[in-house]
Each structure stands twice: as structure tokens, then as C-alpha cells.
Amino acid sequence: MSKKSEVLITGRDKEELRAIEAVLRAMAMVSPKIRLVSNGHVDPLYGIHSMPDMLVLCLSANWREELQELSARSLASRPPVVIVAQSGDPQVMRLAMQAGARDFFTRPINLQELVATLGQMVDEKKADVQSKSGLSAVINAKGGAGATLIAANLAHVMAIKADQRIALVDMDLQFGTLGMYLDLQPERGVMDALEAANELDAVAIKAYMGKHASGVEVMAATHTHVVLPGEVDAGRLDRLLDVLLGSYDHVVVDLPRHIDIVTTTVLERASKVVIAMQQSFTHLRDANRLCSILSDEFGIAHQQMVLAVNRYEANNPVAISDISNRLAGIGIALVPNDYKRVCENVNLGIPLYEQSSKAPITQALVKLADQLSGQEQVCKKPGLMSRMLETIKNA
Numbered sequence: 001m002s003k004k005s006e007v008l009i010t011g012r013d014k015e016e017l018r019a020i021e022a023v024l025r026a027m028a029m030v031s032p033k034i035r036l037v038s039n040g041h042v043d044p045l046y047g048i049h050s051m052p053d054m055l056v057l058c059l060s061a062n063w064r065e066e067l068q069e070l071s072a073r074s075l076a077s078r079p080p081v082v083i084v085a086q087s088g089d090p091q092v093m094r095l096a097m098q099a100g101a102r103d104f105f106t107r108p109i110n111l112q113e114l115v116a117t118l119g120q121m122v123d124e125k126k127a128d129v130q131s132k133s134g135l136s137a138v139i140n141a142k143g144g145a146g147a148t149l150i151a152a153n154l155a156h157v158m159a160i161k162a163d164q165r166i167a168l169v170d171m172d173l174q175f176g177t178l179g180m181y182l183d184l185q186p187e188r189g190v191m192d193a194l195e196a197a198n199e200l201d202a203v204a205i206k207a208y209m210g211k212h213a214s215g216v217e218v219m220a221a222t223h224t225h226v227v228l229p230g231e232v233d234a235g236r237l238d239r240l241l242d243v244l245l246g247s248y249d250h251v252v253v254d255l256p257r258h259i260d261i262v263t264t265t266v267l268e269r270a271s272k273v274v275i276a277m278q279q280s281f282t283h284l285r286d287a288n289r290l291c292s293i294l295s296d297e298f299g300i301a302h303q304q305m306v307l308a309v310n311r312y313e314a315n316n317p318v319a320i321s322d323i324s325n326r327l328a329g330i331g332i333a334l335v336p337n338d339y340k341r342v343c344e345n346v347n348l349g350i351p352l353y354e355q356s357s358k359a360p361i362t363q364a365l366v367k368l369a370d371q372l373s374g375q376e377q378v379c380k381k382p383g384l385m386s387r388m389l390e391t392i393k394n395a
């Protein structure tokens with residue numbers, strides 16, 4: 001985690017980019033790179049495949065288009081940005097805010113202040129990475145609601161989009177098939193890892209994980225024998241979760257829907273719980289009951305829960321307003337119905353993002369991944385933003 005933060009400085013004025021690069025070179029934790037835009041593209045991140053950690057965007061006369069292009073990207077596909085503009089025109093500032101700007105400088109740039117801002121952003125990123133090491137549990141309100149599909153694809157999207165070390169764990173020890181969604185069948189899995197729990201560390205745990213090309217690592221439920229209730233030792237499971245949380249940025253756990261020692265131990269460690277449900281009255285009733293159990297028995301706050309309404313259809317008689325009225329205060333994510341792509345995922349093990357990154361079902365999971373890894377909150381951090389608002393008010 002002590003790697004330098006990559007800062008991309010982009011714009012159309014070579015001298016300006018060089019001057020900024022020169023001061024950033026002196027910062028210990030920053031590795032600056034410049035990108036001189038000289039063609040007709042207005043998207044500041046056009047053609048960039050490996051996202052920098054931060055962006056310094058020096059706006060040109062096309063500032064409106066440049067900022068609009070940046071805003072059009074999903075939160076996960078744009079880095080925190082600092083804007084350099086010709087003037088503090090309220091319109092520019094408003095668009096900059098919409099693009100998620102963390103600070104705003106007018107020319108001539110106060111380079112010392114720019115260094116201070118980037119230093120602060122590096123510190124925040126470090127703290128953020130540490131606090132982001134969380135556990136998202138995915139559980140269904142009713143069998144077949146889509147928990148496993150969501151868990152597998154969430155973890156896959158997180159590994160690709162957020163460039164994080166992601167572990168995906170199948171805790172459905174009797175019937176789990178999570179590995180199939182990523183075409184992985186590791187020889188060893190959860191039960192073997194539990195047996196070795198006391199000797200596990202960040203290196204030893206790799207022997208129990210299957211690695212997917214996207215980077216996501218899967219601990220599967222292997223089926224050498226039937227796992228009976230009571231066969232899993234809570235202390236060992238706790239230890240396994242400790243090692244997973246200490247070795248990965250985020251752990252996604254697919255849970256079966258019983259309240260037993262396994263689900264209880266995992267839910268007690270969960271920072272977020274995704275409840276998969278579909279639009280029917282029985283799902284709604286069961287989701288309501290499950291959410292009550294999560295909050296009353298496990299002390300999980302409504303803000304930590306997300307209801308994933310799977311196989312969503314706008315014309316379903318059970319409307320989203322029915323769900324939000326019944327389960328007030330819990331965030332809702334809509335995951336559309338997509339029979340063809342889901343079949344390909346289940347039968348061939350090709351994750352949705354690999355099939356089509358732009359499909360509505362994939363985009364819904366990208367959005368859910370953003371929500372869970374807390375990037376939304378990061379981009380909305382106050383401080384620098386309130387300074388901008390202050391400037392607008394005084395303009």
C-alpha cells in the first residue's frame with residue numbers, strides 16, 4: 001500500500017503541464033505524468049485504460065465539453081480530480097462540482113496550494129484504502145432470488161473496476177456453486193481452509209483460493225462430503241475471516257439463507273449486506289422479515305443494507321414504491337432481468353462484465369459495486385467542496 005499515487009496532468013498547454021509536473025515531482029508519494037491533448041477529443045480520459053489515482057485537469061476553451069465528458073463517466077471510472085480553469089466563473093465551478101472536483105484553481109495557479117491539496121488527497125486515499133477493507137455479505141430473501149449471481153458478478157466487477165484485491169467466498173457449504181459463475185473449480189475450499197485455520201496467513205491462504213483472470217480470488221465450497229450443521233467451528237471461521245480481511249481489500253461472501261453458526265459469524269463481521277429479492281409479495285414479505293432479523297438480532301443498520309431487486313421489470317405489479325414503502329430507509333439497487341446473459345454466465349462461466357460491460361444488467365452491478373466499496377461517499381467528501389461553494393456564493 002506504500003506505492004506512489006499516480007497523478008495524470010492533462011490539458012492543451014504544454015508549458016502549464018510541465019510546470020505542474022515539475023512541482024509534483026518533488027512530492028515523495030506522488031508519481032506525476034503529463035498528457036498533452038492536441039487532437040479533437042474533449043474527454044480528458046479518452047483512450048486511457050489504466051486509470052491514474054488522481055487527475056489534474058487543466059481546462060481549455062472547451063471547458064464545458066471537457067467537464068461534461070468527465071461527469072458522464074461512472075464514479076468508478078473516473079479518478080478524484082482537481083480542476084485548473086481560466087477563471088472562477090460560477091458556471092465552470094458548478095460543472096466542475098458535478099464532475100466530482102476535489103479542488104479548483106484559477107490561473108495563474110498557486111502551485112504550493114496545489115501541492116498541499118494533492119498531499120491531502122494522497123493521505124485521504126491511504127485512509128480510505130484502510131477503511132475500505134470490508135466484508136459484503138450477499139444473502140437471498142428467498143431461494144433462487146439471485147444472491148449467487150450477484151455475489152459472483154459484484155466481486156468480478158470490483159476486481160476490474162476498482163483495481164482492488166477481492167476475495168469471493170462461497171459459504172453455501174452444502175449446495176454452493178459460486179465457482180461455476182467464474183468457471184473455477186479449485187481443488188481446495190472453505191472446509192479445507194477451516195481445517196488449517198490456525199496456521200493461515202496472507203500467503204498460506206492462497207492455497208485455498210482459485211484465481212480468475214480478472215484478479216478476483218475465489219474460495220469455493222467443495223463437496224467431498226456433506227457438511228452437517230454444527231460441523232463448522234465458529235472460532236475457526238472467525239480466524240479465517242480475520243485472515244481474509246487482512247489479506248484483501250474487500251471480501252464478498254455468498255451466504256445461504258439459514259440463520260446458523262456460519263451465517264451468524266459472517267453477518268456479525270459484515271460491513272454491508274446485500275439482500276437479493278424479486279418483485280413478488282412473497283419475496284417482499286420474506287425480505288421484510290430478513291431485514292428485521294438483520295437489524296434486531298445482528299445490529300446491522302439500515303444504511304448498511306442494500307436491497308437488490310433482481311430480475312427487475314418496470315411493469316411488474318409489485319412496484320419499487322411498494323418495496324421502498326415497506327422497507328423504508330434501506331437503499332435499493334435494481335438489477336434487470338436478462339435471461340440470455342445470465343444463462344451464459346451460469347452455464348459457461350463467463351461473467352457479465354466480460355460478456356458485455358455496457359449491458360444494463362452489468363451496469364447495475366457496477367453501480368452496486370460503487371455503493372458497496374464506498375466510493376460514492378469518498379467523492380462526496382466535504383471540505384474542499386465547501387470551499388468551492390463558498391467561492392460561488394461570493395462570485
Ligand SMILES: Nc1ncnc2c1ncn2[C@@H]1O[C@H](COP(=O)(O)OP(=O)(O)O)[C@@H](O)[C@H]1O
Binds near residue numbers: 343
Ligand atoms: N437478473 C437475472 N436475469 C435472468 N435470470 C436470472 C437473473 N438472476 C438470476 N437468474 C436465474 O435465477 C437462477 C438462480 O439464481 P441464483 O443466483 O443461484 O439464486 P440464489 O443464490 O439466490 O439462490 C439463476 O441460475 C438464473 O437462471
Ligand SMILES: [Mg+2]
Binds near residue numbers: 147148172
Ligand atoms: Mg445461492
